[in-house]
Amino acid sequence: MAWNEWVGLAFIGVGVLFDALGCLGLLRFPDIYNRLQAGTKCVTFGTCGILLGILFHQGITTFGIKALLGIPFLLLTSPVGAHALARGAYKAGIPLWDKSVMDEYTQSESSRAE
Amino acid sequence: MNPLVIILILMILGAILALESKDLLSGIIAMGIMGFGLTLAFLFLRAPDLALVQIIIETMTLILFIATVKITSNQETSERSISHRLLPRIAGAVFILFLTLSFYRVAEELPKFGEAVIRMAAPILAYGAAATGSANLVTAVILDFRALDTLGEATVLFTAALGILIVLRHEGEKR
């Protein structure tokens, strides 16, 4: 195997590992906001890693370019989902973890549900 | 173990959760997870067209369900005692077991998984692409060999949209 395939496989491996870690975080963390932190971020990063790995593995071919094309859109859409969900959860009145340190959002006006 | 088996178990658990969860939205979300499982299964079974369609149709179904729950309510109103809840479940489990046992003999008799009986598809695979010019043989089938089905399917969608317009209209029923 050429060097680029090894690099690609390594990237994919890191990505898959982070996917698994993110899902583990989803299981282990205490409340919805922390779970969103662990889940969406690690998984997005991991998936980007996989796509990047494919780009390395395949080089600049149709295959690789499609993988490359996915990355910016993934980076655009996935945080939006997380943000909307966090905001929605807050407005639905789901409380923070009881060991949370502070909450400066309650004072603001838009935090209350319309 | 075959990854498909794991995915199928996941789907079955999802289905059970969809039917037995506490509130409706959880059930709907469990249905979404089952749909994801189906998508992954399509991927494994070499059906990229279906994986593509299934995932987006799943999202649409999810949205329609959420819209319905938004209009109606999320609560299941009937409160019933434990024995009332337990009895149908046991009956259901027995029912499922019975059906599965009755299917067992049939499943034994069927050709093994992975050995497709290619009869109608043989000529399509052999020269379908050359005859229709479509490299995607699934498209060749749905829009050429079995195009009538597609016409019917589009009509079904049209009819359903018409029906939804009729059922959810804001005007009165009678003039």
Added chain:
Amino acid sequence: MNTIAYFLVVPLGTALLLVIFGRWVVRWAGIIVSVVFSALTALVVQCYFINQLPFTVAVGGWEPVQGIPLGIHWVVDGFTLLMLALINFTGAIVALYSISSMKSYTKLRKYYALLMLLGLGMNGVALAGDLFTMYVFLEISAISSYILVAFGRGAEELEASFKYQVLGGSASMLILFAIALVYRLTGTLNIADASRVLSGQSAEMTMLFTGALFLTGFGLKAAIMPFHSWLPDAHPAAPAPVSAILSGVVIKVLGIYPLCRLFYHFIGFEGVWTGIWLVLGAISLMVANILALAQWDIKRLLAYCSISQIGYIVIAMGLGTELGIIAGLFHMANHTIFKSLLFFNAGAIEHATGFRDLRKLGGLRTKMPVTYATSLIASFSIAGLPPFSGFWSKLLIIIACMKAGHPFLAIWAALGSMLTLAAFLKFQHHGFGGPDKEYQQSIKEVSFSSQIAMIILAILCLGMGCLMLPGLRSAILEPAANILSQGLNATTLFLGN
């Protein structure tokens, strides 16, 4: 051969044009739909004369390769043409009746478009020689009938339609499952081809299972007795013309017709199946009749009666003899006519008086003479009094039972017929007989177009007995019965050797 496609293209095109341009033609929509259906009926008659039956049409020009069909095939034989004639004729009459009776509803052009789509779906089912195409068109007609049932959007309509949808949806799934099993075994979807492949295989359990699935699925659509629970809700809830078409043709085309075709031409009609059909038919016949006797709501009474008549058809078809098949087909045609007429009558009564409870009705004889006369004809016909059409078909069924060596079944059928008579005497007595009541001051006979529709059907009720005459019988009923009674051998007619 190309003309066969018009049975699908013309209704679909009409429906679409009605939706797009309906705003300008909504006044004429009923007449347009009626004319289109009549034209299709004429096309059926033309098909009888021109073509050598049976024949198949390869859709899209994909002819079989080395005897293996690779596309969709339409199968046209006597049975198909009989069903097509019934569907389109009833469609025309129902559209004619709808002109005045549906006037008070909004979204009328969509109603007519849905009627067209219902006709399209049933035409597709009748023509299909391919399992999956049958399923797709089944869904079209099923979905449009769900919507039509709830067209008025009242609470009961919605609930009945929901029930209908849930049971119909699970029935569709069972049918699809059976189709998948067939494809797993044979690798083909063409009914004739699949039957040919299966004849060389031994897969008894699977075929048993498949047959059970088909019987349950189509039985649900046809409302055979253990699976009937949606029908007494859905048919009364619908607007009168819709219940007429539902009871008249939909349950037959979506239920009985595919069942006959599949069991005779594909699964093989022998062994356990004969017994199961006879038992199911006998149960539906008797229990539904008893239940019908207990009803006070006119339309519910008629709906239960539909189930019992379906029971007759199932028994006749289940006998498996040629005479039985002829009797069953004859009864199917008759039932289409008189049940539509009866639902028209019920609709007329409801339209005129505002309710349909027999306990409150009475003395309509003088106020609504046309309705009275036609309903009398229809009631006698369905109860099997000579010389109306129902008598001949029931007589044939009983004779067929005797000849096939089931004398008990013949007595059972005669008994059921008497119960039907009792139910309809109740209908006549409480509805039209008795003293005048005070609400009748403002009652008028229904409008002219509805009267025409009822009179046409009444004349047919009287005249359907002519189908027994040798010439007509050999032209219309026998080709249909012939193709069924050939059983599995008929498949060679569709595909050649």
Added chain:
Amino acid sequence: MKHGMSVIVQSIARLMVPFIWMFGIYIIAHGHISPGGGFAGGVFLAGGFILITLAFGSAPDKEERSQDFASKLESEALLIFLIMASIGLVLKLGLMANLLAKTHPGLPGHIAAGGLIPWENLAIGVEVSAALAVMFIAFARHRLKE
């Protein structure tokens, strides 16, 4: 903050919608080469529309107009599909005959192949997207109290 979701969602929706539509058209146009086709692409077109509605909300009268438009578009697209299907009927080739493919099947794997297939895909795509849009609007604008 009366209408729609937060500004983040709105901005990203604004950015994504043209790309979603473009990808939908890509899927429709390459239906005979790569996975997808009229149905998948049509759902993408509808998805873009749904994203706009979710992110920005919409005024009732505007919704009614777009519903009428979508409903009409749907029937017209289906009519066009039907006409394409009946061309073969007129030419005595039978319903649904892919007559272009019989004369110019084209090279499989190219966008100019497949005879009528790309056009049929386009018609179906428009039909499906309009149908889904109709469904979504009907559900979204429905209120229990009129």
Added chain:
Amino acid sequence: MLNIYIYILIASCFMCFIRAWLGKTIPDRMVAIDILGTLAVGFAAVWALITKQDIYMDIALAWIFLSFLGTLALAKYLSHQSLDE
């Protein structure tokens, strides 16, 4: 090598599923779907590499584009808005 990746990804899916099963609140469950959508992208990508067919990349792209719609709809539901407000 790649098969091991597939198994790890399936294990991740299972973890998401467990969260959906346990999850006390509705957003908890929805996070699981959101993450499954992203995981599925990686899934399709790895699968494309295993089968060496780039047609599967189209599916990955499709999932990127539309899988967040459902999340948005639910978020809108949670913040007490109807879907067209």
Added chain:
Amino acid sequence: MTLYLLTFILFAVGLYGVWTKRHLIRIILGLVIMETAMNLFLILVGYREDGVAPIITENSSNTAVMVDPIPQALVLTAIVIGLATTALLLAFSVRIYAKYQTLDLNKIRNLRG
């Protein structure tokens, strides 16, 4: 064989949901589950060991090892039909809620078969 049985169990779970649940949306969910199982079963039917997707590309042009395309076309049709029926059922349940203020079958039973 295991796969067939598991698919059938999924189907049976859906059937159980349709027949025993007393809430309209749960019933619809049951129907969706049945559809899912059906689609899966049809695709299992057409699978070939070590097959490739039925799309001719530069990398794979050997049609002899492709999986059966016909079930895939059927499922494509079935999926869209399923969506149509589901949407229609949901619309009906919305209207039923408007009439009865509940979706529980035990409370809205006016009609008895």
Added chain:
Amino acid sequence: MSIILLSLFLWVFWILAAGNSDLLTLIVGGVAAIFIGILWGKRLYVNSHKAFDIRRWFWALIFLFIFIWEIIKANFDVAYRVLHPKRPLSPGILYVKSQLKSTWGRVFLANAITLTPGTLTIDIQEDLLYIHCIRIKPNELSVLRNKIVARFDRYLIKIFD
């Protein structure tokens, strides 16, 4: 102007996705791109002249690298917290103030913050961003606020404002 810009982007996207460059593919893509561009262009880019400033693209490139580096760093941090048996968390929500003026800049800042593990934008009001943070030390609040925003802010200003 904005229509042309959007069409161009879409066309490039089409070519990359289609992966072949025969003439008909390009033409079909072009037609579709122009169609969508006309439909949508006016609503997307308000100040389209900014897109032709080459310096902004240069800063965007630099921002990309910084961003990726931050993501990698933070990802390992979260991974550590996931794997740590005691789950060292002290979460909370705090607000930060951004220097950015343009909406697009703020949106990208919010997205960047959300993508960096450990921080999650919950709401955005004018220049205030409410952020859920996975690890807050209450006595170092101002440092944290600065740290969250400043690392992206200075580049985004150069790109968008």
